[in-house]
Amino acid sequence: MTGMMAALFLPAASDSLPSLGGRLFVAYRIAWWALFALAVVAAGTALLEPSTHPLILGLRLTKSIVLMAVSPSCSAAEPILSRR
């Protein structure tokens, strides 16, 4: 009987992750966008340096694109990794 009542009134167990929210998450998103802007500015400033060889600029730009592309994947995966 108790088991049946619990099944009726208690929330069902779910394998999915809880949705992210709250002040901490907002702070995280602000920090992410601020650092993203910093990364774009730093990469852009490096491109504007006239004395740097074009090949070196190309290498730095490629690296910046890869790091900026990897960053959201890491951010998305962290809640999953921390549950293990």
Place this chain on the structure above:
Amino acid sequence: MMGLSFLLWTASSSVNFADASLAWPLLLDDSGFTVRICITAFSDGRWTPRWTRAVAIAILLVFLVGILEALGLFSTRSFLPLAIGCVLLTLSALLARYKSLTSLMAKQQLKWVALGLVVGISLILSARAGAAVAARSTMPMTGTILLECLFQLGIVIIALGFLTSLLR
């Protein structure tokens, strides 16, 4: 934290890595590096094996030395060699954790990260060693491009190691 750390790394590694006078990018670069390995090695918050606590304290002390050097309060240039030592010690902690893991899935994920880190750190250290040697003599442009290529490739391989472990 890892995502934020990668964005910070984009900014700190966009300057000339061979220029030792750029203290703040160097500090952010090497400290961020250690933080990334630490997050991976101690993702569950457990400091195993025990000697890794001493490594964590050493990292904090070296970071303090780096700040003091960047502010000009210390006239030494000991931050970079000490930071490289910390990176290698943290990497040893990561490999020790890899050996002690029992879960096959966790082991496989850490394997990709460790592989990327070992290859990437080797390339970055080669580039730094080359830059240190080149600072004492004149280097042709080809050599400068080659060292830059090693450095940037090292960073890309580390990032791809993390990405592969997440996607698999």
